[in-house]
Amino acid sequence: MNRFWCLFFVASAVLAVVFFYIGPACGWWFPGVAASPLGQQIDDLFYLILAITGVTFIGVHAVLGYILWKFSGKEGKRSDFQHGSHTLEVVWSIVPAGVLLFIALYQMDVWAAFRMKSRFDQEALANPIAEVTARQFEWRIRYPAPGKVLQDTPQPDDLYTVNDLHAPAGKPVVIKLRSEDVLHSFFLPHLRVKQDAVPGLVIPVWFEANEPKAYDLVCAELCGWGHYKMRGQLTAQPQADFDAYMKKLKETQFDDGFKEAADE
Amino acid sequence: MRFSSLSIICLGGMSLALAGCGQPPEPVFAPSAKATVLVPAAQRLVSESLVENFGTPNKLVAWQQFPINYGAAEPTASDAGRHDEGWRLREGRKLYMVHCLHCHGVAGDGAGPTSRFLNPRPRDYRQGVFKFKSTAGGMKPSTADLHRTLVEGIPGTYMPSFVLLGQEQIGLLADYVKWLSIRGEFEEKLAGGMGKAGATSEELRKSYKDKRESDKSISYEAVENEILDDIRKELPETLTERAQDLTDDWLAGENPENATFPTAKRVRPDAASIARGRELFLSKDVKCSDCHGPAGRGDGPMTEQFIKITDSDRSYDTPGFRDFWGQPIVPRNLTRGVYRFGRRPIDLYRKVKNGIHGTPMPAISNRVTEEQIWDVVNFVMSLPFGGKESASPGEADGEGGEAKVAEAAGS
Numbered sequence: 001m002n003r004f005w006c007l008f009f010v011a012s013a014v015l016a017v018v019f020f021y022i023g024p025a026c027g028w029w030f031p032g033v034a035a036s037p038l039g040q041q042i043d044d045l046f047y048l049i050l051a052i053t054g055v056t057f058i059g060v061h062a063v064l065g066y067i068l069w070k071f072s073g074k075e076g077k078r079s080d081f082q083h084g085s086h087t088l089e090v091v092w093s094i095v096p097a098g099v100l101l102f103i104a105l106y107q108m109d110v111w112a113a114f115r116m117k118s119r120f121d122q123e124a125l126a127n128p129i130a131e132v133t134a135r136q137f138e139w140r141i142r143y144p145a146p147g148k149v150l151q152d153t154p155q156p157d158d159l160y161t162v163n164d165l166h167a168p169a170g171k172p173v174v175i176k177l178r179s180e181d182v183l184h185s186f187f188l189p190h191l192r193v194k195q196d197a198v199p200g201l202v203i204p205v206w207f208e209a210n211e212p213k214a215y216d217l218v219c220a221e222l223c224g225w226g227h228y229k230m231r232g233q234l235t236a237q238p239q240a241d242f243d244a245y246m247k248k249l250k251e252t253q254f255d256d257g258f259k260e261a262a263d264e
Numbered sequence: 265m266r267f268s269s270l271s272i273i274c275l276g277g278m279s280l281a282l283a284g285c286g287q288p289p290e291p292v293f294a295p296s297a298k299a300t301v302l303v304p305a306a307q308r309l310v311s312e313s314l315v316e317n318f319g320t321p322n323k324l325v326a327w328q329q330f331p332i333n334y335g336a337a338e339p340t341a342s343d344a345g346r347h348d349e350g351w352r353l354r355e356g357r358k359l360y361m362v363h364c365l366h367c368h369g370v371a372g373d374g375a376g377p378t379s380r381f382l383n384p385r386p387r388d389y390r391q392g393v394f395k396f397k398s399t400a401g402g403m404k405p406s407t408a409d410l411h412r413t414l415v416e417g418i419p420g421t422y423m424p425s426f427v428l429l430g431q432e433q434i435g436l437l438a439d440y441v442k443w444l445s446i447r448g449e450f451e452e453k454l455a456g457g458m459g460k461a462g463a464t465s466e467e468l469r470k471s472y473k474d475k476r477e478s479d480k481s482i483s484y485e486a487v488e489n490e491i492l493d494d495i496r497k498e499l500p501e502t503l504t505e506r507a508q509d510l511t512d513d514w515l516a517g518e519n520p521e522n523a524t525f526p527t528a529k530r531v532r533p534d535a536a537s538i539a540r541g542r543e544l545f546l547s548k549d550v551k552c553s554d555c556h557g558p559a560g561r562g563d564g565p566m567t568e569q570f571i572k573i574t575d576s577d578r579s580y581d582t583p584g585f586r587d588f589w590g591q592p593i594v595p596r597n598l599t600r601g602v603y604r605f606g607r608r609p610i611d612l613y614r615k616v617k618n619g620i621h622g623t624p625m626p627a628i629s630n631r632v633t634e635e636q637i638w639d640v641v642n643f644v645m646s647l648p649f650g651g652k653e654s655a656s657p658g659e660a661d662g663e664g665g666e667a668k669v670a671e672a673a674g675s
């Protein structure tokens with residue numbers, strides 16, 4: 001029994017190594033490979049933190065194991081009493097603070113790329129593809145008419161859809177996010193994009209899908225009983241397909257149902 | 265992926281331990297209010313014919329008479345047993361249980377557990393009354409109409425869009441809704457008929473009293489049996505008749521000839537057309553503004569009136585319109601630009617021309633020409649934009665205006 005706790009802490013260090021390896025290696029950690037350039041950078045940040053915490057965790061456990069091994073209680077020997085060490089406390093406060101500061105500074109660039117309007121692709125920012133309005137429990141989408149610029153208020157020729165957001169792939173695009181009722185969160189897990197939708201605010205969000213395919217769009221803010229159902233989809237398409245889609249949307253939405261006599 | 269199966273087993277075991285192994289209660293088709301007022305023997309007759317012809321939630325019966333695609337057996341399908349006779353109905357039920365039940369209820373009575381919190385209430389399909397359809401008046405919707413409702417959802421209400429379920433699943437759901445509606449209407453009509461024949465407890469007591477006046481020796485049971493015998497005798501015929509009526513109704517809804525289409529092209533939504541539409545909107549003849557108000561805000565004078573309760577000579581004790589289901593309803597505020605029935609010109613045309621079944625919104629007077637209807641539609645479509653020229657396709661005015669970006673982000 002003497003050595004039990006020693007072995008326990010050493011074993012957890014070994015287990016941690018195994019899990020830190022298989023988590024990322026088997027793709028358990030993230031929902032798939034990042035599907036956008038910024039997503040890859042965000043993943044790299046996560047891996048950096050994993051490395052830092054991993055090394056720390058394993059180091060601490062190795063030391064702990066060693067100390068438990070070396071100094072575990074012996075029959076008849078009493079323990080010493082120590083009131084603590086000022087130097088040690090300063091060291092273990094300053095070192096983590098330094099690490100945190102490093103992480104904070106190191107990630108600023110990615111953060112800025114995601115959040116600062118001055119760092120957005122300016123062309124995309126000037127031409128948002130759509131306004132996405134979250135409401136309990138769906139995503140209502142308003143596109144500007146082809147060739148026009150999205151306005152803050154609805155326009156007569158705007159085009160409307162629900163839940164299925166289309167966007168051109170392979171280039172940065174901007175949407176304007178708003179909420180009709182409560183807090184929601186626009187989450188594209190594969191693109192590593194997550195942004196709260198806040199009632200009263202119009203928030204530009206940019207993303208870039210590497211490949212033309214369908215990605216999940218989910219709500220990441222508990223917004224009511226139907227939160228779990230608030231699923232949408234981002235359909236990234238080649239530009240030409242996207243243009244064709246918009247054209248079709250326009251035709252359907254302005255359908256007056258009149259059939260030429262020739263049809264009959 | 266050895267790890268993942270292991271962890272699934274662990275998690276599964278844990279959640280079982282936490283949740284316990286209790287079975288959920290068996291779902292039942294709750295009886296309609298028209299049936300519950302009947303005497304017990306008549307109630308039994310109704311529920312027996314329902315179980316025989318429609319089954320129970322866990323054992324559905326596909327009554328072949330109705331124009332529903334129940335799904336024929338597909339012996340080639342490899343997924344054993346899934347594609348037996350009637351599989352579409354069963355699959356539809358499963359999907360309905362997952363996606364719709366909590367609002368629309370097991371029997372489609374609009375009384376699911378979340379329905380209490382919603383306004384407007386989820387649709388009670390059992391009267392066969394639908395608002396969102398291409399057909400006129402009280403006609404049934406076509407399958408395509410139900411399909412469209414499920415794809416688009418109903419903006420401005422809690423009815424969500426199910427577009428991501430895909431065509432096939434939406435098709436299954438639309439057919440299941442149709443089946444529930446037929447089942448419900450069948451029940452309401454059958455029970456309603458028995459009620460009219462005097463089989464409610466109240467009516468029975470009355471006729472017993474009447475009969476006692478001429479014949480002191482007559483027993484209550486004898487009166488009851490007499491009425492029930494009549495009902496029983498006619499039951500087979502009643503059943504076929506009801507089923508035939510419903511079949512005809514739904515077939516008519518399905519008939520493409522009954523879908524409303526304009527016979528004239530949409531009038532160009534220019535200022536002149538909008539002005540004409542406005543005049544009609546306010547006119548004595550068309551009277552939209554009585555309900556929707558002169559500015560289209562849904563606050564017309566008629567919304568202040570006390571409305572009579574159907575089948576009674578009393579009025580509701582609060583002013584304002586009620587819909588077919590007795591729920592308060594307000595004429596739409598047309599300046600908001602939220603269109604429950606769709607924002608295509610054809611959708612608005614249909615609503616203006618046919619009215620909205622199940623609501624006080626009437627069909628437009630038939631003295632109005634097609635072009636005039638389009639004028640009204642153009643006016644309605646311009647209301648969210650202050651009555652300015654509304655949009656029509658293919659009109660590029662080149663200039664897009666400037667993009668303004670809110671100050672929300674980047675801080």
Ligand SMILES: [Cu+2]
Pocket residue numbers: 134135136137183184185219220221222223227230
């Ligand atoms: Cu949400």
